[in-house]
Amino acid sequence: MEVLQNVKPRVYKFGGKQAEGNSKMKNLLGGKGANLAEMSAIGIPVPPGFTITTEVCTEYNLLGKEKVVEMILHDVESSIENIETLMGTKFGDKENPLLVSVRSGARVSMPGMMDTVLNLGMNDDVVLGLVKKTNNEQFAWDSYRRFIQMYGSVVLGMKPASKEDIDPFEEIMENLKEKRKIELDTEFTIQDLKDLVFDFKVAVKKNTGHDFPTNPWEQLWGAIVAVFNSWNGNRAVYYRNMHGYPADWGTAVNVQAMVYGNMSENSGTGVCFTRDAGTGENVFNGEYLINAQGEDVVSGVRTPQQITKLGSKRWAELAKVEEEDRLENYPSLEELMPSIFKELNSYQNTLEKHYRDMQDMEFTMQDGKLWILQTRNGKRTGAAMVKIAIDLLKEGMIDEKEALLIVEPNKLDELLHPIFDLKALKKANVIAQGLPASPGAATGKIVFFADEANKYKSSILVRIETSPEDLEGMNIAKGILTARGGMTSHAAVVARGMGKCCISGAGALKINYKKRTLTVGDHEYHEGDWISLNGSTGNIIEGKVATMEPGLSGEFAELMKLSDKYSVMKVRTNADSPKDAKIARSFGAQGIGLTRTEHMFFELDRIKAMREMILSETVKGRKQALEDLLPMQREDFEGIFEAMQGFPVTIRLLDPPLHEFVPHQLATQKDLAEDMHITLQAVKSKVSELEEFNPMLGHRGCRLGNTYPEITEMQTRAIIEAALNLKEKGIICKPEIMVPLVGTVKEYEFQEEIIRTTAATIFDERNNTIEFSVGTMIEIPRAALMADKIAEKADFFSFGTNDLTQMTFGYSRDDAGKFLPIYLEKGILKVDPFEVLDQEGVGQLIILGTERGRSTKPNLKVGICGEHGGEPSSIEFCYNVGMDYVSCSPYRVPIARLVSAQATIKSIE
Template sequence: MLTTPDFTEITPTADILATRHGSRAKCLQRLARLDLPVPLSVALSFDTVRQIAKGKIPNMAALLGVFGEGALVSVRSSSQAADWGGPGTILNVGMNDAVASRLAKLHGPDAADALYLSFIKAYAVDVLRLDADVFEGPITPRLAKTYFEDEMEEPFPQDPAVQLTEVLRSMARAWEGTTARLLRQAQGAPADAGLGLVVQQMALGIGQGASGSGVVQFVSVDRGAPQITGRFLPQGQGRAALNEQDAQFIESDARGPALEDICPEQVEALRKAAALMRTRLREEMQIEFTLMNGELFILDAVRSTRSARAEVAIAVALAEDGVISREEAMTRIPPFTLNQLLHRQVDARAARDVLTRGIAAAPGAASGKIVFTAEAAQSAASQGEACILVRRETSPEDIRGMHAAHAILTERGGMTSHAAVIARGLGLPCVSGATQLQLNARKKTLTVPGRKVFHEGDVITVDGSSGEVLAGVAAMIEPALGGAFAKLMDWADAARDIGIRANADTVEDATMAQRFGVDGIGLCRTEHMFFDPIRLTVMREMIFAEEPGDRTAALDRLLPMQRDDFTELFELMQGQPVCIRLFDPPLHEFLPNERDGIRAMAEAMDMPVSRVASRIESLQEFNPMLGMRGVRLGITVPEIYDMQARAIFEATIAASEGGAPVVPEIMIPLVSAKREVELVKARVDAVASAVRAESGKAFDYRLGVMVETPRAALRAGEIAESCAFLSFGTNDLTQMTYGLSRDDAGRFMSTYVQQGVFPEDPFQRLDTEGVGELLHLGAERGRAARPGLILSICGEHGGHPDSIAFSRKAGFDYVSCSPYRVPVAKLAAAQLAVQDRAPASTAECRAGDDELP
């Protein structure tokens, strides 16, 4: 074993560390420890590569001396984590006229010329960054060297030391470049992440006997099931076998020639090597190999290529086979990976005709006919036609159409716009903020600049996972909610130590939440129940009523509808907690704002158009988010909350008959003062007493507050005196803390994040310092005043792993999120619990960690 300050030969006993030499170097050492046929390899540390980038070159004579005179080597990148990337491999370093002549005698001039030409091109284009077009076409090595000399004004270097120096320098500097830094930081690498390099003796892959290169793995890419996947290229090098038309199958295959047909012993050796890696490295690996005259060399091994579905299947299979623990299996899967299992996805192998890109606001994909109104979406659904609802931006009026649509596309908005939030709750794909689109709702056209004009009825595909809008119908992969996924969720439920509830506004939402095994409903937004056409008419009559008695009469017609809603919801949840938020939005959201809608409403209500228009204008607010909504509406128009409370209590009685007792949770929105809670609580208590007296039935309920204003968080101590729970609505709390509209923030948020104003978009990731401090203060002051107070987060942040980590640390009882975020939240919660209980168990996971043999 040779070790110098600059490099270390990779042997079973060498001092090789992933944190010093990178994951590839460490994996090669493990393969050597397993006595697998790895070519002679040398590792250059992070520090050495940093010095190379600054111009300090290692002793090339000593480095090349490891391999012997006339040897050819490859140079491979070795970042600390494989996902952090790195410069591409350079093969055949050391190739020159003398070596080419020697290889021509051994393997023939054609093979030698092919190797030489390949290296000249790689050296010129990938190392020295010359124009690739110069070296295109059917040229010889001699002509390629002439082109090189014309471009560089010097001969092609013949000295292996010069070649290797330039290769190392190029790769070191590429790692320090801005593009490479941004790419690896996007994968979670620190800004100062180091790069190691591996210099490895070439196994040429050419010869008279069975020779060539290949790549193979023993699980399928799509599902993670046992399956040989890969290709072998006779008389070839590197990973080119995956792309070459002349490549062969690995396993005998009726579709064409295969390596197993001519070299069954070598294929069996690959099977045994993969099985050994699976057991000892505790991972399914993809193997890069070379055959030279029938002799097998393993050049490298990395985690097998896999989809999200395969990621889950592989981890679960390793645990069930006793290779890893269940706890470790859970920690291996990034929580957001599950999004790709819960929704239909565009097949990665399918052709993609991208029309435009926007914000990937809700995962999944769907194809359908373009519709421009909620009514058109409902009409399409009634005829069994898939449709895509395209709007400039959505509003609560669009709820029924959003339910009917298969996906949503908006010109405006961001990750927390109305369209995005509702789409995630419904499990619909959504692309928002597609600003390049030109939407004409009157003409019912959608123009894609530079492409074409789409009309209502034309078919497009919305990919909410990538943010892309595609022309026509795209091939899809169906979701996978059984098998390995179901087992993973069972393990997560057993491990987690914080409650996970769902935000569910309808029975359909609650049904999906139950499918994912939630601990209850943490937020039921009742306003979405009022947009049914029949209910909307009655709602408008209530809004236009000028006397309390008239309002009460209209609300009496809504009462049985609300009661039926809540009864069905309570029965579905089978005694689990259901938290119902009382009416929140301003009244103008239930009124039309276009001429045709105003005229239709006037006709339905038998009123003059002028009076309807005047009343609508009087209800408009300068800033509706901060106006008469939430508890303010409940105090000024108390009949609304009275009706809802009665509907909840009557439904409680109905759903409790013959089943588990229902204890509803009633949540007051947008509270800022203790007195607001006292006023609403008094009326709710009075309604409860009346219902008990009328029915002769006893029931319990809990009253709480949705903390959405900074003042409510700061005064949580006195507010909690009248509450059983505080649920923090982090969407509005973030808006009010920042003084920032979530619907408008998308216009500049990326610039803010890029320039370091905010580390992350606070509407996507909870601001644990600013907004989080308000949560801490509210939790501490609330529980100080009322020990045992239930605390939760019910905003969209609730399903994010960071929010769950914050909630656990702050002592919250549960988080609530959209139904389709429940599996993500469960897995994140389980991972945090596992890490807290047994930190060592997660440190020893996959190939890349230094603790493994």
């Protein structure tokens, strides 16, 4: 990669109603920096600062610290001078000190995944100057101890000794609280804070071997470098991989003048949302803490209070707090500081209208003055996402196309998971109540440590509070439960972004990490015990709770109707049973793009007949066994056709090699020998004969049908007779018979001849007909190259991208797990090609096959039925190729419907 020389500035200033950037520059300035610039330009009170661009992060990873510091040294010094001018303070000055915050800022929101340092510029001299300037010794020493704690953790790498231990700084604080018999940080005396600063510096020297740095410029460069390093930290890498964000994006660094929420009882900090991030309800909400800094709110070390009076009353109802007690001890910001609330409410209205989307804002009140520290499009649950899009549309803030485009397709998956059965909930034993931080239903076994979340098939991660290091475990767990924290804590925000059920701030829980116990009242629960979480109510329930299937209703149904209005490309489903077909239809599938007939043969009564067919040495014997299978297949097809109610159904003829159907265990082989009245040796010999060195490239697909035409005859008869049976009942059927694994024109011709001849015979027998089509699955590279010849005969093409990917790359899906993770980690591949369609290679074969096929048959129907048919970027590619439809699993149908509409809109714009 070449170094980016003189392309654009590396540092951008903002503040004082002036800005060198804007919100459209997120790729360069990161989301945080771009929005700080935008807010500054439109008059929102933003503490001044500057942004070091994401491109500098890329250069840092390429060139290292010394070269990059040299490149941006002058710009950073100039930008600090600009902050000094705007704030009337001086960086490193003992009498009138400027302190700054250093925060990361990727182009997309990655809450808690990278690092932040507050109160930077503090040392033993500056703290005394701050005391003199503010006449507030408590505030100054509190800011100093916070700085050492954050800098020590983020820049110097101070971590807990083991997962059972707490942060070394927290341990020092907890010991002091226990000694002083206090509970809150705000109860520390000035001497306590001085002692903490001393003890913290001793701990740094003990753990790192170096004194805590006192030079503000050394501190600043250390923090900037730490933010760059955090882009490749374990949790950031995991988060990127989880969401598919490229490693070469990099992060910006935002350096900003400090404003202090911990200056007095007239100061504070908070996080707020212009709408409810959990439900989408159009209600301003959030949380705040008096005499605190921002990390206190999101870390969960103190349970915050609600911003609005309505929110406070709702919280009190959940927490079972009486109104009198609420007003005295837990007042809302609206009640405690009405003028600040009015100003904040005004800004949230301005910002939502400006950005035309729900905003997540951070703010600080310094001695009665309000500052906005950040705004961004808020992370939200899938349900909230859909409701917000539809509500913004109805409110006239956005149009129909924008409403579709602001919905993130994969988050719809959250709405398609099972929910708690209402009858079961009525009988449930609710053991405790927390805040409904992220809706959903979760049942699992208790685990107390994030790295043990995969200990059970279904787990609930139970923590006092979560930290960014817990990300992987949070992702694995079915649900998250914390004793501390509010609706804006780390656990809540990250869980909503994941679409993960979460309950936070359940104060009744007593968690003991060393004993691995959860105590509620008199009852003790242990690791491995079952609990259930109702993320919509905050109820924590003992044991398992039964679930039920979801459906399309309300705003979700409206979104799907709107999607269909703009979609050109149809969405079908992959379904092998009437049950799957009915589910897909309920989600709006417009037909079936793949029915795998082999899946119908594995049921107990059918596998026996299938094995008898395989083991038969004569055509007559095979036909007799197939006669037994015929009514079973016909019945399945009738159920599938009926579920589709006149929509097309593509049925793939038998595809896998025969050895998959024969028994490989001795006991089963003995049973089969007895049933068929043959010797055990005969069964063993046949099993051995069918074994293949490379079954994926062996005797399967159309090769089976061409060597054993009676199989194709039976399956064709089952399909055609099923369609005729339903026609007699007044049900329209549109069967599409698909020949798998075609590589030559002759292979297809032989199969088509069997299919059409069999169908003609049935029509004569029944004195009735139905319309049907015959096509093929393009899954061999040669078929894509020969598509113009195959299309002369075939009615349709369906690209089977699972095998096409396998054969194009030469990767075995069964064995790729041994090297694919390493390839992804090293950047040899950007994505797993079995999950996301390889547009550069496999995609070119699809384009070629489609163009050549339509060159000889312009009206050739073309679709895709591989797993990629449910992946958003792959669906968009299929639209751009000009496919008629994509086919995906039933639960991906709504996602595909949305993406189809989005692809159409993007192509128009």
